[in-house]
Amino acid sequence: MAKAKNMTELRGQMLDIFEDTKKGLIRPADLKEKANFLGKVISSAKVQLEQSVYLKDNKGVEFLKDE
Numbered sequence: 001m002a003k004a005k006n007m008t009e010l011r012g013q014m015l016d017i018f019e020d021t022k023k024g025l026i027r028p029a030d031l032k033e034k035a036n037f038l039g040k041v042i043s044s045a046k047v048q049l050e051q052s053v054y055l056k057d058n059k060g061v062e063f064l065k066d067e
Helices: 007-022 028-054
Strands: none
Touching: 007 028
């Protein structure tokens, strides 16, 4: 799986992981670990976004932008 370049790609990868779990390709325990990790990635992007708003930085967060 390629590195997600933005939130849209990350969501797609999350859905792929969920589908693989439904097909039995990923164990539910592994899904839980992946979901926990992805939650941390999303939380860090949220912190960046909040910082951007607080500092009135109009550039925003690159990871949250679609190309």
